[in-house]
Amino acid sequence: MAKSIEVRDLNIYYGSFLAVEGVHMTIRPAQVTALIGPSGCGKSTFLRSINRMHEVIPGAYVKGSLELDGTDLYAPGTDPVTVRRQVGMVFQRPNPFPTMSIYDNVIAGQKLNSKKANKSVTDELVEKSLRGANLWNEVKDRLDKPGAGLSGGQQQRLCIARAIAVQPDVLLMDEPCSALDPISTLAIEDLINELKQDYTIVIVTHNMQQAARVSDYTGFFNIEGTGKPGKLVEMDETKTIFSSPREKATEDYVSGRFG
Amino acid sequence: MTTSTTRSGATASTKGAPGGRPPAPRRLPPRAAWIVLGVVLAAALLLGLSTGLNIGLLAVGALVLNVVGLYVWARAVEGRRAATDRLVTAVVTSAFVVAMVPLASLLWTVITLGTNRFDLQFFTYSMLGVVGEGGGAYHAITGTLIVTGLAALISVPIGVLAAVYLVEYGRGRLARAITFLVDVMTGIPSIVAGLFAVALFTLAFGPGTRLGIMGAVALSVLMIPVVVRSVEEMLKIVPNELREASYALGVSKWRTIVRVVLRTSVAGIATGITLAIARVIGETAPLLITLGATTGLNLNPFDGRMASLPVFSYYSYTQPGTPPQPGLDRAWAAALVLMLIVMVLSLVARLISRLFSPKIR
Numbered sequence: 360m361a362k363s364i365e366v367r368d369l370n371i372y373y374g375s376f377l378a379v380e381g382v383h384m385t386i387r388p389a390q391v392t393a394l395i396g397p398s399g400c401g402k403s404t405f406l407r408s409i410n411r412m413h414e415v416i417p418g419a420y421v422k423g424s425l426e427l428d429g430t431d432l433y434a435p436g437t438d439p440v441t442v443r444r445q446v447g448m449v450f451q452r453p454n455p456f457p458t459m460s461i462y463d464n465v466i467a468g469q470k471l472n473s474k475k476a477n478k479s480v481t482d483e484l485v486e487k488s489l490r491g492a493n494l495w496n497e498v499k500d501r502l503d504k505p506g507a508g509l510s511g512g513q514q515q516r517l518c519i520a521r522a523i524a525v526q527p528d529v530l531l532m533d534e535p536c537s538a539l540d541p542i543s544t545l546a547i548e549d550l551i552n553e554l555k556q557d558y559t560i561v562i563v564t565h566n567m568q569q570a571a572r573v574s575d576y577t578g579f580f581n582i583e584g585t586g587k588p589g590k591l592v593e594m595d596e597t598k599t600i601f602s603s604p605r606e607k608a609t610e611d612y613v614s615g616r617f618g
Numbered sequence: 619m620t621t622s623t624t625r626s627g628a629t630a631s632t633k634g635a636p637g638g639r640p641p642a643p644r645r646l647p648p649r650a651a652w653i654v655l656g657v658v659l660a661a662a663l664l665l666g667l668s669t670g671l672n673i674g675l676l677a678v679g680a681l682v683l684n685v686v687g688l689y690v691w692a693r694a695v696e697g698r699r700a701a702t703d704r705l706v707t708a709v710v711t712s713a714f715v716v717a718m719v720p721l722a723s724l725l726w727t728v729i730t731l732g733t734n735r736f737d738l739q740f741f742t743y744s745m746l747g748v749v750g751e752g753g754g755a756y757h758a759i760t761g762t763l764i765v766t767g768l769a770a771l772i773s774v775p776i777g778v779l780a781a782v783y784l785v786e787y788g789r790g791r792l793a794r795a796i797t798f799l800v801d802v803m804t805g806i807p808s809i810v811a812g813l814f815a816v817a818l819f820t821l822a823f824g825p826g827t828r829l830g831i832m833g834a835v836a837l838s839v840l841m842i843p844v845v846v847r848s849v850e851e852m853l854k855i856v857p858n859e860l861r862e863a864s865y866a867l868g869v870s871k872w873r874t875i876v877r878v879v880l881r882t883s884v885a886g887i888a889t890g891i892t893l894a895i896a897r898v899i900g901e902t903a904p905l906l907i908t909l910g911a912t913t914g915l916n917l918n919p920f921d922g923r924m925a926s927l928p929v930f931s932y933y934s935y936t937q938p939g940t941p942p943q944p945g946l947d948r949a950w951a952a953a954l955v956l957m958l959i960v961m962v963l964s965l966v967a968r969l970i971s972r973l974f975s976p977k978i979r
Binding site for chain 1: 789857859860861862863864865866867868869870873874877878881882974976977978
């Protein structure tokens with residue numbers, strides 16, 4: 360299920376503005392890769408380019424190649440919709456569908472695409488996804504209640520359940536804990552540790568302790584100044600990045616002397 | 619010094635007592651606003667009874683005196699800031715009361731005059747062959763429902779789809795042009811919409827054509843911009859995060875629009891459409907020249923003249939016949955029915971709103 364991602368010389372543009380330049384990166388399967396860096400350095404933009412979500416903004420495009428187990432996600436004729444089914448995403452702020460129950464939120468991917476499935480199969484999927492997101496025990500008695508009635512941390516886990524219910528190969532997380540309290544954050548971090556057995560996970564975070572706690576590999580993005588493109592400065596195993604990085608900029612950032 | 623002694627000391631001492639807190643502010647009695655209002659109203663009543671002054675003049679005078687009186691009293695006792703607070707509160711409340719006066723008066727007039735003929739016969743008889751008493755507005759009620767229904771049938775899809783285009787797809791020059799034209803259309807005088815429909819159907823069927831569908835087209839011209847505007851506003855407040863959440867699940871754009879964006883905003887859209895219908899259902903001028911008028915029942919909007927409630931009311935009022943009273947009663951009853959239809963529509967919209975709006979529990 361978990362697949363690797365090979366990024367070669369990726370440039371990301373918004374219209375004529377070059378937002379991220381020259382990213383080379385190998386994201387290993389069934390591992391957690393964290394992307395860190397100061398605000399505006401392009402790590403979220405890069406993350407969103409992995410499932411082509413950045414194309415939602417008009418005028419955005421990329422140059423270079425981004426391969427998921429050898430298939431180019433940007434090959435001509437590739438539908439971004441199918442890419443997004445393989446590469447799921449969890450956002451900064453929990454965003455369950457307000458008109459749907461908890462149950463319907465979990466199977467939103469199937470429901471919105473009008474996929475018919477019989478009740479027992481769907482029930483099984485809902486239970487499996489909610490268990491996968493460590494939420495089953497908290498909500499199993501109120502699956503028909505609105506998803507918006509849960510707490511922030513529960514909503515975020517509901518969004519994770521929703522993302523894994525479409526059975527993607529890769530899970531992208533864009534600062535999934537920045538809107539949550541420490542206890543919910545801990546719950547999500549534990550969950551990330553469990554999820555990496557089945558999924559390749561890429562997580563953007565501003566919290567360096569979090570990157571150190573949850574990730575196996577870390578990539579550091581930086582920007583030289585406003586208006587300049589963001590670049591991947593260094594990528595390595597997390598413990599190397601946090602103990603003996605090759606680049607001075609990385610060391611300054613992780614040790615808090617910068618940004 | 620304990621707290622209690624401080625407090626008692628402060629109330630007893632005057633301003634700037636050494637070591638004490640600032641003196642407790644002096645306040646007007648709890649129901650000061652009502653007391654002033656009562657005094658002013660009593661004075662106005664006495665004045666009215668003794669001098670026979672115009673009641674409207676007295677009411678306006680009482681309103682002004684009430685605001686000024688409260689301000690002066692508060693200024694004398696409580697000081698400038700509290701007095702200003704009371705002044706603004708009084709002005710705002712007075713404005714609300716003033717705004718309510720015409721509404722209440724209108725409701726009262728329509729209900730008292732409209733109920734004279736608000737009977738079964740009014741809802742079951744047309745005016746065919748009726749002279750003087752009796753008769754009803756059955757033909758006008760069905761006419762209004764058919765014409766407005768057709769207008770909604772034309773305007774709602776066009777309006778909703780145009781709004782979806784503007785919010786989800788449109789950018790650049792075309793979208794700006796459409797927005798501008800919609801704004802211009804919102805201000806079209808209704809008679810112009812009527813003349814447009816007449817001109818259109820004269821081209822197709824020759825002069826003198828009067829059809830139900832003509833009225834529906836005229837009303838659509840008035841209704842579409844209102845629908846576009848309100849639906850556009852509703853779609854805009856759907857958070858972008860929901861669209862992204864849907865895209866990230868591998869849902870295509872059109873399904874996202876139908877299943878997430880429209881579904882989330884359906885409550886607001888229903889309200890907007892109801893308001894648009896309410897806006898056009900009472901239009902008289904365009905219907906006068908597109909539907910014409912008739913005394914008999916016509917349920918086919920594609921064949922011949924049709925009656926409608928506003929036009930029925932208009933003719934019953936301007937040409938009541940002799941004796942005039944039955945005609946006038948019918949005019950007011952038709953106005954009352956029109957108001958009730960709008961009210962029922964609002965209730966339906968509220969119901970839709972309640973059923974479909976996002977819930978927390």
